[in-house]
Amino acid sequence: MDFDIKLFDDYRENNRLEAKKARGGLPNSLWDTYSAMANCYGGVILLGVIEREDGSFATTGLKDIEKLKKDFWNVINDRKKVSINLLTDEDVEAYEIHDDVVMAIHVPQATREEKPVYLNDNLFGGTFRRNGEGDYHCTPGEVRAMLREQTEETSDMKVLDELEISDLNLDTIHAYRSRHAALRPNHVWEKLSDAEYLEQIGAARQSRTDKQIRPTGACLLMFGEEYKILYEYPEYFLDYREMLDPTIRWTDRLQSSSGDWTGNLFDFFFRVNSKITKDLKSWMGLPELMIHQCIRQCVRHLPTA
Secondary structure, three states, X not given: OEOOHHHHHHHHHHHOEEEEOOOOOOOOHHHHHHHHHHHOOOEEEEEOEEEOOOOOEEEOOOOOHHHHHHHHHHHHOOOOOEOOOOOOHHHEEEEEXXXXXXXXXXXXXXXXXXXXXXXXXXXXXXXXXXXXXXXXXXXXXXXXXXXXXXXXXXXXXXXXXXXXXXXXXXXHHHHHHHHHHHHOOXXXXXXXXXXXXXXXXXXXXXXXXXXXXXXXXXXXXXXXXHHHHHHHOOOOOOEEEEOOOOOOOOOEEEEOOOOOOOOOHHHHHHHHHHHHHOOOOOOXXXXXXXXXXXXXXXXXXXXXX
16 A cells, blocks of 8 residues: 655665664664664654555555664663664654554654764774765765764854744845855755755754754854844954055944844855955955854854853
8 A cells, every 4th residue: 555655755865764674673774774874864763664666655564663663772772782862752753554554764864973883883993974865884984084073062063943044034044045146056055945945055954852943053153143142152253444545543443233224144244345346447246155264263263152
């Protein structure tokens, strides 16, 4: 009988959905997929489902769903089998499909502090990632790269649980998206909502507290209003001064605290950029990558509240 895959359509893209029969209990490959999804972008594992050649799905008939759940939690909490349990009770759901049951396991993306997620107490032999074909063993180099990234969470990566995407300056976000669209016409991200788009570019992440997409510190600095930025970063202050005459303190000045513009990093970059280039006859242009470098440098020197 058919399974309503529309419930998980969002996960079918980017190889974030995996179906497994699980007729005889928990399949061994389940844990490879858990590790792989956690080390990449997360995803959903469906137990009791098969994918037909035409791409449609059908249920297989799980037996004793309660025992299956109990076995699952026992294994995922066994540190000799799985290095870390990223899941809560809400991440494991059972769906009744006519006379069948499907078990859905929502695997979140591990933070860089939690990576690599590995199996069987074997760091270099039990770490997996996703690619176009499914799960594959990470190379020692890929594992070492994840270990190097296990640094303390920086302020720019912090998820701001008290803020929503609507708290940001939407005009700034749309200006950023317009520039991206001009640079990459017909990009697949153009159809995404603002929240989904920000998540894709790394400016927003799912909150662990309520599972909602929330801005990161970098996102607030980039797209927020100055007065809201100050709630999180009390010493935040941007100041551009143009000093063309040594007898005058400055001939032009732009401050984030003036109140007549957003005061965020995105608008500051382009306002200053415009002032610098306005009277130049020839100019090669500052790369927009400097925006991201600017965020990194500014945030790392801002004490949190």
